[in-house]
Amino acid sequence: EKYRYWETREVKTTCAYCGVGCQMKLLVKENKVVEILPDKGAANEGLLCVKGRFAHDFIGHPDRLTTPLIRRNGTLEPASWEEALNLVTEKIQTIRQEHGADAIAGFSSARVTNEENYLMNKLMRGAIGTNNIDHCARLCHASTVAGLATTLGSGAMTNPMADVKNAEVIFITGSNTTEAHPVMGAYVRQARKAGSKLIVADPREIELAEEADLFLKIRPGSSVALSNAMIHVILQEKLENKTFIEEHTEDVDQLIAAVAECTPEWAETVTGVPAETIRQAARMYADSHASSIIYSMGITQHVNGTENVMSLSNLALVTGNLGKPGAGVNPLRGQNNVQGACDMGALPNVMPAYQPVNSPETIARFKEAWGVALPQSPGLTVTQAIPAAAEGSVKMLYVMGENPMISDPDTHHVKEGLEKAFLVVQDIFLTETGQLADVVLPAAVFAEKEGTFTNTERRVQRVRQAVMAPGEARPDWWILMQLLNRLGLESSYKGPKDIFEEIRRVAPSYAGISYDRIEEEGLCWPCPAESHGGTPILHVGKIARGAGLFKPVQWQPSPELGQEAYPDIMTTGRILYHFHTRTMTAKSPGIEAIAPENYVEIHPEMASAKGIQEGDLVAIASPRGEIRVKARITDRVDAQVVFVPFHWSEGANVLTNGEVLDPYCKIPGFKVTGVNVEKTGDL
Ligand code: SF4
Structure with a gap:
């Protein structure tokens, strides 16, 4: 332009x-x-x-949704806001009357503001009366929230991103930092140049692996074995922090017993990493003044994701790497406001600020604030609600700013659920999910509204309106407010600032944050009072839980492994140029020119065994379905492992398993899928 x-x-x-x-x-x-x-x-x-x-072409893109749509005789047709909102209200009322409030489920969004997530929470719980509210954190860091809340008392990143420059040693595991969190990747490179040591553990030789002092090419799904073996070495060589363990932790005996047999030699058989390299990594991590653990989906997106997280927490606790600069356990949250969506209670078991739905104090606090009684039993997760819709017990799905047709496991089963329920989709484009909807509500993008996002380091920052939304598109908070009013929970917010003031009153960790205070620079929660300067580093002087809890965990092989018909392993991930389900990045011609289509990375050994050459069309099958993509031959992956980015439709998630879930938090195991890879001639 x-x-x-x-x-x-x-x-x-x-x-x-x-x-x-x-x-x-x-x-x-x-x-x-x-x-x-x-x-x-x-x-x-x-x-x-x-x-x-x-990648900002999406903002005023001609394909934006500009009017509500209602499905009539099988076709989505333009409708007025009045018609669309009345239809959604009537459906909610009828379904609630006939089948109960729990027959309705809502997906909130990591893409929209805190204020909008808060209102979605108020709509589902306060106005409709169900705890069936969740969002895509279920598919990325639900295991972080469950794991770190249990062991440390707070399920969030412990240290700010730029603080990694204070680390003597950086241990990155299951995070392709330079591609998925590029600016954080730049901080790691700056730290590296200034002398920090770098350990990278990943099934792929990611960019940072080339710069690492130690690269551990682990087999997908073997992280617990690696952490346990590192702790084994630390204890055996007396590298643990005895004072920290004594003063700030509990149940160390259970940890000692759990790792007793986890020798590096044993771990080599599980992870594929030489025992001596595991020893070196353990020594490097433990023998420093401050070591930072950075992780992401490679740790969390497993059927044992929560235990993966707990094993990293054990590693930090046993070496005293918490509550100080350059240290910590640092999950990198994926989307702009996934931290905020969790903080605002877009989860089925907690209200804003992680207040449990079944605690008497929570119920009393929100009854006073909203003037209604609240449901008290935890609701369905995303990974439960869609199968429940397919099976018929959930009759209505309200999806705000999410695209489960691409992001959720087992696409064909997802489609069945979305088609069977009455589907309301609120979004900026007619996504793959929107195309199946009964009602589509056109929303505004970030540049068209006011509000706040909370980034991965818990920093609450302002979002400001720059342009008007196209046509009849409206900010999500406005749409949700119309529904609240129609459903009897009268709301007259003049704008997001009013909503934020209400959030401060009910979410203690946000109480001290105001729009005035974050005008120039954001603040990190917990920030309990206006006089409080925010908390960039958690657990200083005291672990939030009181004492850090050692959780003994044991490695279990993924149930996806060892299937005769599906002997290869597929792992999934992100690339630099595209974001998530490409709803926004696909609208940028420059980005599309660089990264126009899906592909699979295959090791030269596997390629030659299967007669596959660069650019060949490859069929990848799992019990859930089959996809066809072009081959890229590279030794970045291991000989038994293929990598497929998850951004494209008819891609990786056609193959992933949506049935077997992590028992603690119900996250699926996106990172390990048993597949069969073959050369094919046809599309
Ligand atoms: Fe920063 Fe946005 Fe790039 Fe993330 S995607 S590193 S927030 S510029």
Whole structure:
């Protein structure tokens, strides 16, 4: 877009892509964002990645939804807001009357603001009367929330991102940091250049593996074995932090017993990493003043994801790497506001600020705030609600800003659930999920509304309106407020600021944060009072739980392994250029030119055994279905493992297993799928 600088105005806001939460300036000419420039903020220190800087064509894209749609005689047709909202209200009322409130489930969104997540929570729980509210954190960091809340008392990143530059040793496991969280990746590189040591454990030779002091190419699904063996070495060589263990932890005896047999030699047979390398990694991690653990989906997206997380927590606790600069257990949250969506109670078992739905104090606090009685038994997760819709007990799904047709496991089964229920989709484009809807509600993008996002380091930052939404599209908070009013929970918020003021009153960790205080720079929760400066580092002086809990965990092989008909292992992940289900990035011609289509990475050994050459069409099958993608031959992956990015439709999630879930938090095992890979000639 051509423009002269003097024709534009600048609007400072927060990036709507990943959880880093970069600060940026939108240059606006008339009603169009013509360019995005970096701005200085504590999270990004003036940096932006390719997505934040260039992938903004989606904002005023001609394909945006500009009017509500209602399905009539099988076709989605334009409708007025009045018609669409009345129809949704009537459906809610009828289904609730006939089948009870629990026959309705709502998916909130990691893409929208805190204020909007809060209202979705109020709609589902306060106005409809069910705890069936969840969002895509179920598919990414539900295991973090469950694991770290149990062991440390807080299920969030312990240290700010830029603090990694204070680490003497950085241990990155299951995070392709430079591609999925590019600015965080830049901090790791800066730390590395300044002398920090780097250990990388990953099934793929990711970019940072090339710069690592130690690279451990582990087999998918073997992380618990690696952590336990590292702890075994630490204890055997007396590298543990005895004072920290004594003063700040409990149940160390259980940990000692659990890792007694986990020798590096045993771990070598499970992980594929030489025992001596495991020893070196353990020594390097333990023998430092401050070691930081950074992890992401490679740890969490497993059927034992929660135990993976607990095993990393054990590693940090046994070496005293918590509550100080350069240390910590640092889950990198994927989406711009996935942290905030969790904080706002878009989870079936907790209200805003993680207050359990069944605690008498929570019930009393929200009864006073909202004036209604609340449901008290935990609701369905995303991974339970969609199968329940397929089987018929959930009759209505309200999906705000999510695209389960691509993001959820076992696409064919997902489709069955979405088709069977009465489906309401609130989004910015007619996504693969929207195409199946009965009612579509057109929403505004981040640049068209006010509010806040909370980034991966718990920093609450402002989102500001730069342009008007196209046509009849409206901010999600406005849409939700109309429904609250129609369902009898009268709400007259003038804007997101009013909603945030209500959040402060009911969410103790946000109580001290106000729009005025975060005008220039965000604040990290917990921030209990206006006089409090926020908490960039958790667990300083005292673990939030009181004492850090050692949770003994044991490695179990993934149930996906060892199937005769599906002997290869598929792992999934992200690439730098696309974001999640491509709803936004696919609208940028520049991005599409670089990354236009799906592919599979195959090791040269597997390729030659199966007669596959670069660019050949490959059929990948699992018990759930089959996909066809082009081969890229590379030794980044192991000989038994193939990698498929999950961004494209008819892609990786056609194959993944949605039935076997982590017992603690119900996350699926996206990272290990038994498949059969074959060369094929046809599309
Ligand atoms: Fe946006 Fe994340 Fe890139 Fe920053 S690192 S510009 S938040 S996508």
